[in-house]
Amino acid sequence: HGVVELDEDGKPEDRVKSALNCLPHYDPAKLWENSSAPFQYWKIRDYAYAYQFGKVTPSMVAERIISIIEENGIDKPPTPLLLSFDAAELRKQAAASTQRFEEGNPV
Numbered sequence: 001h002g003v004v005e006l007d008e009d010g011k012p013e014d015r016v017k018s019a020l021n022c023l024p025h026y027d028p029a030k031l032w033e034n035s036s037a038p039f040q041y042w043k044i045r046d047y048a049y050a051y052q053f054g055k056v057t058p059s060m061v062a063e064r065i066i067s068i069i070e071e072n073g074i075d076k077p078p079t080p081l082l083l084s085f086d087a088a089e090l091r092k093q094a095a096a097s098t099q100r101f102e103e104g105n106p107v
Helices: 012-020 029-033 044-052 058-072 087-102
Strands: none
Touching: 058 087
């Protein structure tokens, strides 16, 4: 009960669709209705929705990350998963991603 078997020999698109049907209903617009929340843990699909509908851009997200890192420092609190940080490179990559979204060609 409650187990869904995926056809291992099926097309990847069909397998993904079946897997997605197992997830609870997701409405990304709800994220934007409660903008007064002090913190929102965004998932990949939240960013994808926000980028697609122009709610936020990769450049805006990059600037927020840069400001947090610069404000708090890399080692306060320790960020063991952050091996290196180059704000200029992050801005460059975010700008390229933002441009691709604006042109309708995201990667």
